[in-house]
Amino acid sequence: MPEHARDRILARLRRAPREAQPPDDAATPRAPAPGGEAAAALEAALAAMRAEVQRLPREGWAGELRERLRGRGLSSLLYARDTPWAPALEEAWAAGPERPPALVAWEGTVEDFRDRLFVADAAITRAEAAAADPGVLVLRPGPAEPRLLSLVPPVHVVLVPGERIFGTLEEALAGGGFTPPLPANLVLVSGPSKTADIELTLAFGVHGPRELLVFILE
Amino acid sequence: MGDSGFEARVEQALADAGLRRNFASAMGGFAARRLAVFPDAAALERLREQGAAARRRALARLPELLEELERALVGNGIHVHWAETAAVGNRIVLEILEAHGVRRVVKGKSMVSEEMHLNAFLARHGIDAVETDLGEFIIQLAGETPSHIIVPAVHKNRAQIARLFHEKIPGTPYTEEVAELNAVARRTLRRMFREAGAGLSGVNFAVAATGTLCLVENEGNGRMCTGVPPLHIAVMGIEKVIERLEDLPPLLRLLTGSATGQRVTTYVNLISGPRRAGDPDGPREVHVVLLDNGRSAVYADPELRATLQCIRCGCCLNHCPVYTRIGGHAYGTTYPGPIGKVLTPQLAGLERAGGLPFASTLCGACEEVCPVKIPLTRLLRRLREETVRAGAAGGAGAGALERLAWRGYGLSAQHPRLYRLLFACGRWLGGLMPPVAALERWGRAHAEPRFARLSLRRLFRKRGIPDA
Ligand code: SF4
Numbered sequence: 001m002p003e004h005a006r007d008r009i010l011a012r013l014r015r016a017p018r019e020a021q022p023p024d025d026a027a028t029p030r031a032p033a034p035g036g037e038a039a040a041a042l043e044a045a046l047a048a049m050r051a052e053v054q055r056l057p058r059e060g061w062a063g064e065l066r067e068r069l070r071g072r073g074l075s076s077l078l079y080a081r082d083t084p085w086a087p088a089l090e091e092a093w094a095a096g097p098e099r100p101p102a103l104v105a106w107e108g109t110v111e112d113f114r115d116r117l118f119v120a121d122a123a124i125t126r127a128e129a130a131a132a133d134p135g136v137l138v139l140r141p142g143p144a145e146p147r148l149l150s151l152v153p154p155v156h157v158v159l160v161p162g163e164r165i166f167g168t169l170e171e172a173l174a175g176g177g178f179t180p181p182l183p184a185n186l187v188l189v190s191g192p193s194k195t196a197d198i199e200l201t202l203a204f205g206v207h208g209p210r211e212l213l214v215f216i217l218e
Numbered sequence: 219m220g221d222s223g224f225e226a227r228v229e230q231a232l233a234d235a236g237l238r239r240n241f242a243s244a245m246g247g248f249a250a251r252r253l254a255v256f257p258d259a260a261a262l263e264r265l266r267e268q269g270a271a272a273r274r275r276a277l278a279r280l281p282e283l284l285e286e287l288e289r290a291l292v293g294n295g296i297h298v299h300w301a302e303t304a305a306v307g308n309r310i311v312l313e314i315l316e317a318h319g320v321r322r323v324v325k326g327k328s329m330v331s332e333e334m335h336l337n338a339f340l341a342r343h344g345i346d347a348v349e350t351d352l353g354e355f356i357i358q359l360a361g362e363t364p365s366h367i368i369v370p371a372v373h374k375n376r377a378q379i380a381r382l383f384h385e386k387i388p389g390t391p392y393t394e395e396v397a398e399l400n401a402v403a404r405r406t407l408r409r410m411f412r413e414a415g416a417g418l419s420g421v422n423f424a425v426a427a428t429g430t431l432c433l434v435e436n437e438g439n440g441r442m443c444t445g446v447p448p449l450h451i452a453v454m455g456i457e458k459v460i461e462r463l464e465d466l467p468p469l470l471r472l473l474t475g476s477a478t479g480q481r482v483t484t485y486v487n488l489i490s491g492p493r494r495a496g497d498p499d500g501p502r503e504v505h506v507v508l509l510d511n512g513r514s515a516v517y518a519d520p521e522l523r524a525t526l527q528c529i530r531c532g533c534c535l536n537h538c539p540v541y542t543r544i545g546g547h548a549y550g551t552t553y554p555g556p557i558g559k560v561l562t563p564q565l566a567g568l569e570r571a572g573g574l575p576f577a578s579t580l581c582g583a584c585e586e587v588c589p590v591k592i593p594l595t596r597l598l599r600r601l602r603e604e605t606v607r608a609g610a611a612g613g614a615g616a617g618a619l620e621r622l623a624w625r626g627y628g629l630s631a632q633h634p635r636l637y638r639l640l641f642a643c644g645r646w647l648g649g650l651m652p653p654v655a656a657l658e659r660w661g662r663a664h665a666e667p668r669f670a671r672l673s674l675r676r677l678f679r680k681r682g683i684p685d686a
Contacts (some may be wrong), residue, residue, distance in 0.1 A: 006300035012514035023482035110499035134482040188486035195439040197353035208438025
């Protein structure tokens, strides 16, 4: 039966008069990239969306990150163990005296980990790419990095490698290695979760993270 | 007008000063923010051209693209279902849920599911569909329908919401603090996300080339619905398909800028399949229901087809002088405002909704802002003609008195002397218009019109602009 519905719908569409194929706009000039350095433009765009943006030196970034997360009242920081940047985190956290936030590894599948995920304070992921215009981070969750890390805990910490910042979203999608088949999930993120559904008053963290901490690795 | 309920609801809305104030200020705010996000008129025009072209290209090849989309989705491991009517679409959703033994679903915002009346249908079959977008959550608690396609609870003020939460959510003290109200919703819905057996969502764009469902949102509830439960079902109209990923950036800019004056939403969620081997999370099954429900009939007409270009940004609502005064509920339809007046008569039939296109001043504000350049006024006029011709909706707009008036106008327009004489009379007597009958009723919600001292012709002459 569903196959029949499909065929009837398509047949109706095919019976409709054909329109000349409108010209393709591929040649239309795209919006120019924002002036100046892409990282600075990204920083400004994200800040305008109430994300907090900081720069980290590539050398010893994890130790520095640990320092900067102190005193934010976070008790734990979730991370995914199989990512290329996990060893640096583990090393930095092992190096100093024990103090919050504690580094906690995601384990197993969401079915195993759900209860711990929903009580965690914060989580860290990496952005696969970023675009200064319109100011988005492109997250690419997959086997190494669960998609819910960037959504469920109230604070989301993101690492953005400086060389992965593109001028425009068009460039980021084209140059960021997002060729088909696409991963099951890609997410563009521009700031903390927000809503204005009550009297159009802006409020943050309604369902997703209330804070987005972006660290650009220089 | 055929729908006397419509007139009654309009009267009611116009008499509600609070409601009018809410809508006027909210819509004015959106209009201002849109201007701020698109400061360069020429650049905006280029972007609109680009967006309109992307939508027209997709529609020109709609049957082929739908097949391509289906192939790509299936290749990505997504189950595809086709539904000719809302009733069939509802059945399909129900069957999937029942096969998985699901009793409660969390739901992201979806106008198509409103069109299908999916929640009520599921409720009749013992399945609880919980709206999780804050605005939708509020109106679901209140037992209402959306009054705007982007901000569904815009007609409610914080005191009403405070009372609603206090009465409907156990253990909630009365508070008008917006932050506190948001926190209540977060707490209540988190539990639902965690425990629901399935998530339901709409789709903003479906990319044929890659088999990708694109969902645009600010709250993160959509990501919760499509990422936490083991089963995700998306419902979409068949017109939502676009050719390729490259079409997405301009359409996203147009959608969010036109809708709420944002450069970009907080999240753009691109779903190209269920959890893959080795993925630690994500739904184990993803289904898409492609809904026709009258769209293929709209498509059959080369002029009316433009209706299907719509990306549901709500911008035409925000700028409509009728919508901003009466709000969304007065229309009594799923889609209100200009796009609703064009879409509803085509989906529901002229008999039922042929009167709607007459509730317009044809001022063209909608068309001027529409990000994908739908010729809304032309479509409104076309549907008016059809309604009159069909004698549908009680022969709206074609009463004997009105016919006489138009005939008189036609006569005067052909005889310049008569025309000038009549308009001179109008100028002299205009101020003395007695507030009787129809005029009196009209005057209750409008300021009295003032006739200009000089006709446009005379004004032109005075400024030295020659007659053509
Ligand atoms: S008709 Fe145009 S302005 Fe109105 S909702 Fe659709 S896309 Fe937006």
